[in-house]
Amino acid sequence: MVSELAKPVFFVGFMGAGKTSVARKLARTCGIASVDMDTYLERREGKRVRELFAEAGEEAFRAIETDVLRELAGKDPLLVSCGGGAVLRPENRAILAERGYVVYLQVTADEAASRISDVSTRPLFRDLETARATIEARLPLYEDVADAVVNTAGKSVAAIAREVRGVLEREGILWQRK
């Protein structure tokens, strides 16, 4: 099946919410292109996210992330899985709100921790206590940009992708090409 998007769809939410996996799954089932911000950024910079954090620091990473978001928002509509911290900068939130349809995937710190086997790829996850505090601090930002909210607790990636698809079809953001 090949579908079309009215505008870019951005997946936001905390690390481990399943943004990357759900966008990829939805892309496969609908025949739409998807891109992961972190993967795109790593290719562009020739470095892994964890290297960028270690060598250049978070602020430098955030500046590159904003560039990437701007670039992706300007392309033909895609499914875009954002990095969990993409909502931190007000200018990013403005891009998300003005250019796209934003799906917020909710997850608790405990469930995220149980899903993520290797936290070394996510420098800001650290430990459960830090993750809980970080989610708490970011909740208003995720809620602020969200056009739709999908709770991922206890659901498979395929089930979440189906749910998101239903939302996008109802909202007139996604339709099947005739």
Ligand SMILES: Nc1ncnc2c1ncn2[C@@H]1O[C@H](COP(=O)(O)OP(=O)(O)O)[C@@H](O)[C@H]1O
């Ligand atoms: N709904 C889910 N149920 C179980 N495991 C999941 C689910 N969503 C994602 N995962 C797993 O959790 C890890 C992080 O998922 P990922 O898609 O990279 O999340 P994010 O991009 O939001 O950080 C991966 O190993 C993935 O397979």
Ligand SMILES: O=C(O)C1=C[C@@H](OP(=O)(O)O)[C@@H](O)[C@H](O)C1
């Ligand atoms: O929450 C964050 O600040 C981050 C989330 C990561 O992406 P995922 O949310 O896809 O894990 C990645 O962009 C980087 O490690 C920073």
Ligand SMILES: [Mg+2]
């Ligand atoms: Mg991801």
